[in-house]
Amino acid sequence: MTRQDALFQFLLRMGDNTLILGHRISEWCGIAPVLEEDIALANTALDFIGQTQFWLGYAGEVEGKDQDADRLAFHRDAWDFRNVLLCEMPNGDFGQTIMRQFLFDAWHSIFLGRLLKSSDPRVAEIAEKASKEVAYHLERSAGTVVALGDGTEESHARMQAALDYLYPYVGEMFLSDEVDQQMAEAGIAPDPATLREEYDALVARVMAEATLNIPENRYAHKGGRDGYMHTEHLGHLLCEMQWLQRAYPDAKW
Amino acid sequence: MTQASVEQIWQWLDAVPDPEIPVISLVDLGIIRDVAWDDETLIVTVTPTYSGCPATSVINLDIETALRDHGIDNLQLKRQLSPAWTTDWLSERGRARLEEYGIAPPQPAGGPDRCPHCGSKNVTRVSQFGSTPCKAHWRCQDCLEPFDYFKCI
Numbered sequence: 001m002t003r004q005d006a007l008f009q010f011l012l013r014m015g016d017n018t019l020i021l022g023h024r025i026s027e028w029c030g031i032a033p034v035l036e037e038d039i040a041l042a043n044t045a046l047d048f049i050g051q052t053q054f055w056l057g058y059a060g061e062v063e064g065k066d067q068d069a070d071r072l073a074f075h076r077d078a079w080d081f082r083n084v085l086l087c088e089m090p091n092g093d094f095g096q097t098i099m100r101q102f103l104f105d106a107w108h109s110i111f112l113g114r115l116l117k118s119s120d121p122r123v124a125e126i127a128e129k130a131s132k133e134v135a136y137h138l139e140r141s142a143g144t145v146v147a148l149g150d151g152t153e154e155s156h157a158r159m160q161a162a163l164d165y166l167y168p169y170v171g172e173m174f175l176s177d178e179v180d181q182q183m184a185e186a187g188i189a190p191d192p193a194t195l196r197e198e199y200d201a202l203v204a205r206v207m208a209e210a211t212l213n214i215p216e217n218r219y220a221h222k223g224g225r226d227g228y229m230h231t232e233h234l235g236h237l238l239c240e241m242q243w244l245q246r247a248y249p250d251a252k253w
Numbered sequence: 254m255t256q257a258s259v260e261q262i263w264q265w266l267d268a269v270p271d272p273e274i275p276v277i278s279l280v281d282l283g284i285i286r287d288v289a290w291d292d293e294t295l296i297v298t299v300t301p302t303y304s305g306c307p308a309t310s311v312i313n314l315d316i317e318t319a320l321r322d323h324g325i326d327n328l329q330l331k332r333q334l335s336p337a338w339t340t341d342w343l344s345e346r347g348r349a350r351l352e353e354y355g356i357a358p359p360q361p362a363g364g365p366d367r368c369p370h371c372g373s374k375n376v377t378r379v380s381q382f383g384s385t386p387c388k389a390h391w392r393c394q395d396c397l398e399p400f401d402y403f404k405c406i
Contacts, residue, residue, distance in 0.1 A: 036390060037380075039380065039383065040380055040382040043386050046303070046305035046306070046307070046386055049304075049305045050301070053304070053305075054304065054334070125335035126334060128334065128335050128336070129304055132406050133304060
């Protein structure tokens, strides 16, 4: 794999994470439990879609095959997506959505923090912009996990169930492969495996405050970030997200 | 035709309102980072407030329209992400106008220091997010009015 191929894959991973999770949370638009949460989720989705434009826009330039961010977002099939499985997991109830958000935000904020020092100036400037927004996402999702976890008997039970369900999807964010090794060698991005300790400490702190128990089993579902095997949920998501551009290619708003 | 001076162009841009918060100009908002002539082409460097802010494309269009109205045809808009936009770049005039308009200006403490309607310091947060990506939703406990707070980033 050339350095350029590896950089392209890395940028797809960053952009697909924000694209797919951004789309997922936009599914709450108009139906969230209360208006304030509806607006908060929609705003978070908006930040993610904006970040996606930066990542996938750069990915298209690196690939050099005349694909812009829209082309990459709307004209690839499931097996070409490089998001971690966590991002494509269904919304479930509001608690599951917030738990998924926190588990991702915690990784995202730590990872972007390292990218600020990337040897690739484009990566560093996107990270600089995104990390400010993500710090805000994390503050909110962590606070909401605590409020619901340490809330009523019902909300506590739902948050524990959400954590039990989603925790097997955490491990994939810390796997390393050839792409990561190349990025680490070039000083473009950190080896994800080196961030697990910091992540575990952050998650443990929030879960303790939320009175939730982190599952002991570290089994990790994988196959999203390398495209080996996505869950069945991604295809359904893409059907909805890509429908218009597939039915009417290059339609303009 | 002689080229308009950079100072003149800054003045013209200062007359272009923010599409979402029309009481402040794009210059007040701090998103115009540079104005420079490159030979015959005017280059205006703009930084986004938030990555996904839907106003960004409207802002670019408004800049183009305003400058074309002043006879500038060779215009290039450059997007700059770094240094990332911060609310520290809001002008003093912009902050004052926000408050008059009913939007509490950003504070380093992370919340409004008073209600923009009645001036009470007895305020509480309703939601970390609000009607646009740059705002949060607060409420005054004395006059009971809800208000927008311009998030500090």
